[in-house]
Structures are given as structure tokens and as C-alpha cells.
Amino acid sequence: MGWIGLRDRDDGWFKPDPRLTETGADRVLHRGSLVVESRISADIRPQTMLAFRRTWPMPGLFSIQALPQGGIVLVDAQGDDICHATLPVDGDGRLDILRLTYSWDSTEGWARLTLERPESDQVHTVAMTATLPLPIDDLNAVFAHGCNFEVDEEVMFLALSDRIEPVGPLPALTAQVPIMTDRGERPAGEIRRGDVVLTDDGQRVPVLQVVKRTVPARGSFRPIRLRAPYFKLTQDIVVSPQQRLVMHGSEVEYMFGREAVLVPARHLVNDRSAFHAKGPDLVTYHHLLLPGHEAVLAAGCALESLYIGRLRRKPAAIAASVLASFDRNRLPEHAKPVWPVLKPFEAVTLATSRAA
Known part of the structure; x- marks a missing residue:
């Protein structure tokens, strides 16, 4: 069940x-x-x-x-x-x-x-x-x-x-989020292993694995709707609060000295460009595992793919995760996120600056 x-x-x-x-x-x-x-x-x-x-x-x-x-x-x-x-x-x-x-x-x-x-x-x-x-x-x-x-x-x-629920890395995209592939946009829920996606820097990258998980739509699982045209979106998308957006711009370079940073969606909620979505008690999230934790394009917005760090070195952790059914020897190793992940107060500061 x-x-x-x-x-x-x-x-x-x-x-x-x-x-x-x-x-x-x-x-x-x-x-x-x-x-x-x-x-x-x-x-x-x-x-x-x-x-x-x-x-x-x-x-x-x-x-x-x-x-x-x-x-x-x-x-x-x-x-x-x-x-x-x-x-x-x-x-x-x-x-x-x-x-x-x-x-x-x-x-x-x-x-x-x-x-x-x-x-x-x-x-x-x-x-x-x-x-x-x-x-x-x-x-x-x-x-x-x-x-x-x-x-x-x-x-x-x-x-x-009534099941043994996984812990660790979490999928973060709802099924209908459009992902840019080499054949155009496709819903995240329809992408399969071996498909090729386009990254935010123009690369063509194969999908190593796809994962999904159904969770209660409460607390840190509660879906967030990101509104177009904010975040370069061409349409609204619904993601998990843990989904991290790639943010560029002069404020990013000035405040953090980096070309881009990763910002969790939960820190962007302001009831204008991002707000908590309403829906059923349960929500199913999907995600794509890529070789180098590349960022994908979702309705024009750059989003990180599934980050698993060095999980492949930890057999017990793999067995307890959404990756349990995969051969861990064929999983990638993500030494570090593709861009720095902002701390909560940094993310809030950046979000406030952009909303001003």
C-alpha cells in the first residue's frame, strides 16, 4: 500500500x-x-x-x-x-x-x-x-x-x-515539470534512463537513472509553486521545498563572489513569485540522476539534478535510499554540488534583495 x-x-x-x-x-x-x-x-x-x-x-x-x-x-x-x-x-x-x-x-x-x-x-x-x-x-x-x-x-x-520508507536523497520535481531534452520539452515523469537532457550551459547529458517517491504533502515535503515569468520561467512549475534553483546575476557575483549559487525553493516563498501549492495529502516527486550533478532546464529555469554526493561509497546508506534497486558500482560520485549551496540566511538575503 x-x-x-x-x-x-x-x-x-x-x-x-x-x-x-x-x-x-x-x-x-x-x-x-x-x-x-x-x-x-x-x-x-x-x-x-x-x-x-x-x-x-x-x-x-x-x-x-x-x-x-x-x-x-x-x-x-x-x-x-x-x-x-x-x-x-x-x-x-x-x-x-x-x-x-x-x-x-x-x-x-x-x-x-x-x-x-x-x-x-x-x-x-x-x-x-x-x-x-x-x-x-x-x-x-x-x-x-x-x-x-x-x-x-x-x-x-x-x-x-506500511512500507519501509527510504531515507537520504529526495526527488524534488512533480511529474508535469517540463524538462528540456534533445527532443524538446518532456514532463519529468515521462523521462527514462538513457534519455538525453540539455543542461543550463548547453551540454547534452545522458540520464543515468530516474527516481520517484510519494510523500505526505506536509512540512518540508509541502510542494511549492514557482510562478512565471519569475526565475526565467515560461510557465509555472511545482517542486519540493528542497529543490535548488541555480541563480546567476550581478547580485550573486557581488554578494558571494561566484558566478552562480544554488538556492532551495523554500527560501523563495513570498506569496508572489513563489508560494505553497494546494493539493492532495500525498505528492509524488521525480528526479534525474546525471553524471556530474549538472543543472537541467525546467520551463526555462535552471534547476539542479539529483545530488547524491559520495553515497556510492556507503553500501548501507544506498540500501536505505531511493537508489537501493540500482547497482551502486554504476552510480556516479558527486564530489561537491555543481555550485555553492547558500546557507539559509544567505538565501533569504538574496531572495529579499531580488524582490526589492
Whole structure:
């Protein structure tokens, strides 16, 4: 199936496989992924990312907390069984958004807790050698009814999948974004491995792989509409907040001493040239993997292709990512982004300067 539960401050829903709720079913989710996205408070206090009481088949507690000294602690207890994991968190930039993904397979006897910072390419994972299935009735209370659980006020959304969701590099283009190829513009969702795309500097580059992923349209996944004629666009396009635009111009050279820089779309939102798009609860993003992290032309706007850094050197990280099905020996190595990536305050400063 995929995503079976979603809850934010306003609403929520829970739609598991009907077989899990049939009479005689064990009414537990043996395998899946739980995603929590939150801002980390500047207050010196623990934050409850999620906590709920287990009620079946015996009492227990599931909780994820962010500690003030820097760390994420997961505890899952049921009767005499207890599973736990601790992830260190860099104390710098405490106001950043954190995305936690807890994936488990109680049948196979493993789990992992992953911390991602959407404002960077950082991914930290800790493996767990034991795990417990999660009760359907308790999950239903959290996601469908919004009761019997606790979250901090900084938590942006909770999401639940009955699959092991990937972590790491994320696709960032919606299916209809037109990409310039050697045969003219084609929707991103229709481009295939082996197709040739045109880069922003006029090169013809083969597509090594194409990836896609469906995610909740919330928080750092919430789509952004970039409006034409801003950013040299010939039509509006919808992208992920993490999609980075290539920005040139005299302001760039004056402010940063470089010919071009990369700016994440989330820093361009001003309700005029860029704004959050409305749509379904789930969104599917696509992307193109190119040999040298070249920038492609999307409706006339230069956008970076999928950046994977030196991921091919990390077998475990590859296996946990959207690239898991590909031969890692045939993946490219991106030593560094094609252009410098602006820090959040730099990107906001540039965006404000251009909007003035």
C-alpha cells in the first residue's frame, strides 16, 4: 500500500489494509515506517516528538523525545519487553527542522531510527537489533481520532506507512515539470534512463537513472509553486521545498563572489513569485540522476539534478535510499554540488534583495 496514516494540527486520517482489521487478525503492524517532523525549540526542555500508551496485547509505552543537551531517544516498551535507541543531535542550529523516520520489521527482527535535516544533506541512522510490532488500535487512536497521544507544540506532522520508507536523497520535481531534452520539452515523469537532457550551459547529458517517491504533502515535503515569468520561467512549475534553483546575476557575483549559487525553493516563498501549492495529502516527486550533478532546464529555469554526493561509497546508506534497486558500482560520485549551496540566511538575503 504505502502511506496509511497522516496527522497534523488540523486533521488526520488512518486507512490501513482492511486485512489488518478483520476478525481474527492479530491487529498489529509488523512492518512499516513512522515519520515525525518538528522544529527543535530553543527552550532548554525535553520535547516529546510522539508518545502514546500501548493497550494491546499488554500495556506499554512508545515514545520519541528530543533532549535539550542534544539527542533523540526512542523507547518502545510492552510488558517486560523494551526496545530503545539514541541518536546524537548537533546542538548547533537548534531552530532547524528535524525529520525522524522510525522503520521497523518485527518479523525480521530489525529496526532503524534516522534523523534528517531538510535544510542540509545530513542523514544520521542508528540500527536496532530488536523491535516490537505496533498495535493497529493504538495507531488508529493517534491518526484517525487524534486522542490518547502526546506531541510537542513544535511538531508539524506525523505520518505512517506500511512500507519501509527510504531515507537520504529526495526527488524534488512533480511529474508535469517540463524538462528540456534533445527532443524538446518532456514532463519529468515521462523521462527514462538513457534519455538525453540539455543542461543550463548547453551540454547534452545522458540520464543515468530516474527516481520517484510519494510523500505526505506536509512540512518540508509541502510542494511549492514557482510562478512565471519569475526565475526565467515560461510557465509555472511545482517542486519540493528542497529543490535548488541555480541563480546567476550581478547580485550573486557581488554578494558571494561566484558566478552562480544554488538556492532551495523554500527560501523563495513570498506569496508572489513563489508560494505553497494546494493539493492532495500525498505528492509524488521525480528526479534525474546525471553524471556530474549538472543543472537541467525546467520551463526555462535552471534547476539542479539529483545530488547524491559520495553515497556510492556507503553500501548501507544506498540500501536505505531511493537508489537501493540500482547497482551502486554504476552510480556516479558527486564530489561537491555543481555550485555553492547558500546557507539559509544567505538565501533569504538574496531572495529579499531580488524582490526589492
